Amino acid sequence: MAYFKMSWLALKWALKKPATSPYPFVPRRLLAGSRGKLSFTKDGCVYCNVCAKKCPTHAIVVNRANKKWAIDRLRCIACGYCVEACPKDSLTLKPEHGAPTITRDREIH
Amino acid sequence: MARTVIPFGPQHPVLPEPVHLDLVVEDERVVEARPSIGFIHRGLEKLAEKKDYVEFTYVAERICGICSFIHSQTYCQAVETLMNVPVPPRALYLRTIWGEMSRIHSHLLWLGLMADGMGFESLFMHSWRIREQLLDIIEATTGGRVIFGSCKVGGVRRDIDDETASGILKELDEIEKDMREIARVFLEDKSVKARLCGIGTLSKQEAYELGCVGPMLRASGVAQDMRTLGYAAFGDIAVEPVTRTEGDSYARSTVRCQELFQSVSIIRQAFAKMPAGEIAVKVTGNPTGETITRTEQPRGEVVYHLKANGTKNLQRFRVRTPTFANLPAMLKVLPGCDLADVPMIVLTIDPCISCTER
Amino acid sequence: MNQPQAFDVIAVDTLLERARALREQGFRLVQISATQLPDQVELTYSFDRDSRLTNLRLNLPNGARLPSISGVFGCAVLYENEVHDLFGVPVDGLAIDFKGNFYKTAVKFPFGSTKAPCAAPAAGAPAPCAVEEVKK
Incomplete structure (x- = not known):
């Protein structure tokens, strides 16, 4: 009996559209709540250093004197703790994951 | 007869993670198995002395890539016990829902690996296809696919609104239908039965005495499930442990397949009973004291032993993971089996080595 | 939800006797955990019966030897090898002694x-x- 079940299952899925998507040609469907790339907007930021203190991996460095905000993308684990802590809503986690990081340099804004 | 030692692992097609077994074989029959682990010992327990107890939730979650959420849940529960934090009931229900989702995805992953290990490639594809649908639900509600990151000391970090909840329940119906289909194919298939029935048998007495946990113990007839302790929302949602009496590899597979549907029913009940309200409370101060907290992971009982001395770092963080407790049983069932059955027996334990070594 | 937790402090030489008594009462070994304190290692043995924990606590001065309970509870072998490999506590009478090679650190x-x-x-x-x- 089980052979028929498996054959039926195989036939059913052979006639259906594939469950996978042709990835590089069709980008992945974005899910609204996904924790993707951390993005920073300069306006409004008061360089209060709260995000850097809350970051569990110490990926963020803030220089108040020079008004610079920097992130080490290779350290960031996209946990969203800085987003919750930011008093001015300058930080957001976008659902898209962004391009891969290929250098060890800090990204400075 | 001459004895030969055959190394099994650390790299082996059926093992996603490194564990090494020295199999002493006589002809094709295993007479002794000697394990050695520690290839990926990361010393996470020692890291508790560097990271403060709030940050450590993330480290606890990263102990394992599959049972990740329940690790962070157990850690938070332990710290909340030390600090007497009243966790809002809605947060407890959300933790239960995510915990059960992670159980389903872990069991589906195991089913796929199991099917792949015995050469049933199409079933492997089907079970991972279903798992992918569930991972999408998880990603949409928590933000991560396997590292949920949604648990924190004092509650949870995200809420599920009613509209999303009804969408999830609808998708869950679909997922359950698909799971029934493949579970039936897997459990009734003649070649699967021929491959699993009667191999790696562990009696009830042996399983209990060797300290087995989880599906391994329940398949041998001991009705032990830490969810009956009533942590999180399990005080309101009754859990009847799924048991079998045969104790062989097939019984262990059956237990896991039935637990898939048990988890679906728990998620439904949790959504139905979930109260409105806050999802987290603010936690201040540092933990003191000592506690042992236990929860049920997909692979069985996990034990957290936390010792704190009033500073922001824990004095001792110790995890006894389910696979660690199941290793002695694995060494017990291997002698006497055929060399070709070793991969199957090792897979029915559902080994999670990065958990084991931490 | 939270079970009351007591840590029963015992002397090292009564460990085997206590372990044997617990086994006869149908307990199973849940875990052995060690904590390094400044001048001693604190060991916690947890046993379970019907989902209730019983904990034994040993205070071992640094460098003192620990008797193995692997003759009573077979699965203690792994925990005791772990305690030896990570904390350097010498264990006597191990059923299977990995001689410090259980973890590759x-x-x-x-x-x-x-x-x-x-x-x-x-x-x-x-x-x-x-x-x-x-x-x-």
Whole structure:
């Protein structure tokens, strides 16, 4: 009996559209709540250093004197703790994951 | 007869993670198995002395890539016990829902690996296809696919609104239908039965005495499930442990397949009973004291032993993971089996080595 | 939800006797956990029956030997090897002795001191204690 079940299952899925998507040609469907790339907007930021203190991996460095905000993308684990802590809503986690990081340099804004 | 030692692992097609077994074989029959682990010992327990107890939730979650959420849940529960934090009931229900989702995805992953290990490639594809649908639900509600990151000391970090909840329940119906289909194919298939029935048998007495946990113990007839302790929302949602009496590899597979549907029913009940309200409370101060907290992971009982001395770092963080407790049983069932059955027996334990070594 | 937890402090020489009594009452060994304190190692043995925990607590001065309970509870072998490999507690009468090769750690007994085992390595340099280990 089980052979028929498996054959039926195989036939059913052979006639259906594939469950996978042709990835590089069709980008992945974005899910609204996904924790993707951390993005920073300069306006409004008061360089209060709260995000850097809350970051569990110490990926963020803030220089108040020079008004610079920097992130080490290779350290960031996209946990969203800085987003919750930011008093001015300058930080957001976008659902898209962004391009891969290929250098060890800090990204400075 | 001459004895030969055959190394099994650390790299082996059926093992996603490194564990090494020295199999002493006589002809094709295993007479002794000697394990050695520690290839990926990361010393996470020692890291508790560097990271403060709030940050450590993330480290606890990263102990394992599959049972990740329940690790962070157990850690938070332990710290909340030390600090007497009243966790809002809605947060407890959300933790239960995510915990059960992670159980389903872990069991589906195991089913796929199991099917792949015995050469049933199409079933492997089907079970991972279903798992992918569930991972999408998880990603949409928590933000991560396997590292949920949604648990924190004092509650949870995200809420599920009613509209999303009804969408999830609808998708869950679909997922359950698909799971029934493949579970039936897997459990009734003649070649699967021929491959699993009667191999790696562990009696009830042996399983209990060797300290087995989880599906391994329940398949041998001991009705032990830490969810009956009533942590999180399990005080309101009754859990009847799924048991079998045969104790062989097939019984262990059956237990896991039935637990898939048990988890679906728990998620439904949790959504139905979930109260409105806050999802987290603010936690201040540092933990003191000592506690042992236990929860049920997909692979069985996990034990957290936390010792704190009033500073922001824990004095001792110790995890006894389910696979660690199941290793002695694995060494017990291997002698006497055929060399070709070793991969199957090792897979029915559902080994999670990065958990084991931490 | 939270069970009351008591840690029953016992002397080292009564450990085997207590373990045997617990086994006769139908307990199973849940875990053995060690904590390094400044001058002693604190060991916690947890046993379970009907989902209720009983904990035994041993205080072992640094360097003192620990009797193995692997003759009573077979599964204690792994925990005791772990305690030996991570904390450097010598264990007597192990049913299976891995002789310190159960965990493959770069540093011997990494948890056996209250200090961190490695200083933070400078950028690009290998961890200093890992190098020392190789030199020996």
